[in-house]
Amino acid sequence: MNDDEVVIIGAGICGLATALALHKKGIKSVVMERAESLRNVTGAAIGIRPNGWRALDQLGVAETLRRTAIPLQRQRVISLDGGRQKEISLVRLEYEIRCLRRKDLIDTLYAALPLDTVKFGCQLESIKLGPHSTKPILRFIDGSSVIAKVVIGCDGGKSIVSEFLNLKPTKMFPLCAVRGLTNYPNGHSYDYEFARFMKDNVIIGRIAIDDNSVYWFCSLPFNPKDEKGWKDPEVIRQSTLELLSDFPQEIKEMIENTDMESLSFTHLRYRAPRDLLTGTFCKGTVTVAGDAMHVMGPFLGQGGSAALEDAVVLARTMAQLGLNNVGSGSKVTIHGVEKAFNQFVKQRRMRIVWLSLQTYLTGMLSGTSLGPKKILYIWLLKVLFPNPNGHIDYDCGEL
Template sequence: MCDEEVVIIGAGICGLATALALHKKGIKSIIMERSESLRNNTGAAIGIRPNGWRALDQLGVADILRHTAILLQRERVVSLDGGRQQKISLNHCVGETRCLRRKDLIDTLYAALPPATVKFGCQLESIKLDPQTNNPILRFIDGTSIITKVVIGCDGGKSIVADFLNLKPIKMFPRYAIRGLTNYPHGHPFGHEFTRFRKDDMLLGRIPIDNNLIYWFFSQPNIPKDEGIWKNNEVIRQYTIEWLSNCPQEIQEMAKNADINSLSFTDLRYRAPWDLLIGNFSRGTVTVAGDAMHIMGPFLGQGGSAALEDAVVLARNMATTGLNHREIGEAFNEFVRERRMRVVRLSLQVYLIGMLLDSSRLKKTLWIILLKLLFPNQESHMDYDCGGL
């Protein structure tokens, strides 16, 4: 007898969205979250492209979230080396682009779930299959175990579920990112514009969340330093101020006035496109979704939106079958088939853009040629529709 029928590992964006999608299809699930409370204070913000809003509409929370973030009207790319600028209107997109505080997205998804859907303080240690029933047996670090019919791993880039599926290790881009939020009590002067600044091998982005709050990220090639120091947010702030000292005053002020609790330093990780092409993302009644399946760099702003798509597609496929072993296996196979080429294309485009930032002149020419050949419309990833629940 199973303790639970459907267990989701991880209460991040994908885990909460998957539980909500299943709930809307009448399928009860339990989320096992390793933290002692909801992780709504980690991460600063997340850009949601039109395809992500289509998924949020299906989940029934889009209208709530629209009130928390302004509609972005254009993008601008500024070269701080030569002053060149490129403006891109967002009006051509079928849909919308907004930047959400991660806390707002997490809180909204969590509030839409039935009470007690998330069990906190449950850190997964291992998975094995019952030799008689093939049902997954989950063991947690506190020594407890449960037997379940279905396991969905939404446990991020360091996924225990992905390890069970023998997925290839994730890889690292040769750069890191610092992220933060800055509040302007009297309003910021940046309008509804997503601005990216480039200088040498530095990339800085600035995105308004509302009329007072700005999300920003700063990325450079990796530097060999003690990783321990990057857990100190004051060190992150001082380092950022130092590296932006030759930038325009408005950028320097943005870093100096940042909310210190919002700052984070992260390496940029990805699952290689060729591994996504051949990876085995399900085994029996176990599968993965979100970053556990297809963690990617931030260069398209699609990681969160792709995870929301996963939730809708996975629930739709599960709802067409029962919960016996064979039927769930078929649903997971169909989910993987439907998602594979979508995430391969996203990850390949992100990979080429990431390599373009940190290559020699000759390699940059090669990456540009490949991008133009493979992605003649580099905005087409936003036109994707994951379909209805």
């Protein structure tokens, strides 16, 4: 690789989307991914809301992805404690919400990139600035190093690039999540809906992807004893089933029949909203995007869509400042890149502060039993977010 390119760290949703957005604006990049191949199974599936579809439209992959998942018709919350039920018609609101298999999303973004954009088996160990240069030096765990002109850290919630930027460490929610996919070869009988079943502090979400596949997740209080044991898919399945002994039979069957490869357990992580308000998200020609910048809980299902928005805004600001030839030894100055990154951060900061704050309050509310804290979270959500679906209306604009 030339020691001069735009280097993106991480080939997750954000890294691939950023490379694609840059490519569409004529900016060449290389993506360095630590895994040996595309990480397209972890996490099973992902709900994409209208703001995410707007970003996918800009990236030119929305039509391909629409063919992989049905539009959902309603959202339903069912309290199994008191039998209460709340329903929202997505058709009436004209909200396009679909649940994509992560594999479809990751594979589609990857397929839209020029060949050889992604280099696998490259795990970043550290970043430093050279003694006589302002160019970042990337060191990988195999001992190799690269001098990059521009570095975009899309390396997720445990980002090495965010450490270089001296961002405060991320925090853990007292909650964790199990995710899986269940296939029904003869078709399932569920409605095209996002249904959430709640009992005590446990929430089960069930979303139809198409007529044969269903994505489900279970959010539950975190117990430090669980973390080690919940790595083996069989343990994850059995432990989840034990937890859900009082849930309806159809839910237990869905979990019983899960595709074992798709099962995962995650302790939920977030960047505190106040750290998002004050954090320095770029230094020189290094910045972060996606979870590396703003990892958040899944309670609004917006982390991935926010990462897609980042990709569009970042590529647009870089192109607006004439960085289209950054990789080919042109006269692009460090100052020009810094200016683009400052504008990117400026455009994204308040969007992610509000999104993360709403996500944080929603998560804390679902993890808190009755009491003054619960009342406080309800009150804050009502006052600060009078339109709870406002985050969906956001438009990241044209690429």
